[in-house]
Amino acid sequence: MTESWRHLPAPARPVAASTTAAVTALRKGDTAAFAAAGERLAGLDPTQTGLILGTVVRLLLEDGHPDGLTADDVRATLAGCVRSWPDADPQVTLWLLAGALGVLDEDGAAAPKPDALVHNAIFLITDLLTGRPVAPWLTAALGEIEHTQLND
Template sequence: MTTTWRHLPAPAREIAVTATDAVDAARARDAEAYRPAVERLAAADRAGLVLGGVVRLLLEEGHPDGLDGDDVRQVLERCVRAAAPWWPDVDPHVLLVLLAGALGVYDPGDDDAPPDPAAVARHAPLLVADLLAVTGRPFADYLTAAFGEVARTELHD
């Protein structure tokens, strides 16, 4: 089943379509499809926020009792090992920052600037694809939930 995302406003629809393309390419380990998908994703305003929500939801579902340092290390190692053969530009540090950010524990120090939107776009789909392999549920379910959380947060701010 394919989700059309027609019900979303244009900016959110662009995030949904490009994120889906990027995650699908990551799941297929298709670097030729992944490169243009993540370039489009990097241009989509707030895509990192939405994908961070997806990562958090996936982590919560995959680790209902919470995550400890070993769990984070296992997720990071599994993701890097899965991505490196077909996407050699994978950066473990960026993945770690994305994990920490999704968990709400990332605090950039004076010497550690957060990854730019292009780095987030190149790495978040790798992390999502890896975590989806654990849950087995469709990406669209998590993406829809993440959009809902972003909308709720914006209403309360």
């Protein structure tokens, strides 16, 4: 079944659709479909895509650690992702975790390339989902982003 994202604002639809396709392909082991979905995601506005994927990661981390996240939890998340997905880049995954947690020094090292960010974000999201569907997390992330933008 294909998720309909018509209820979302137009700029968010391709991010949601491509993220869903990438997670589905990764779970099925369909490398061609994963690469195609990742390529579509990497070709979108990196600011919007990063905000949406980063918010999904943060929400999943908060859900998995309701009492707060420790450095050991971050290490375990990083190690678990890299173990689960051998193509995951530990440096990029750590960069994504830092960004999602709001501790990234954006004046420091240059950001990884968009395709590396997207692929590793999908590895991380899929790992954090632990078999759950991605659609509710995308919807929650987009709702939170909308709420934040309305209140700023």
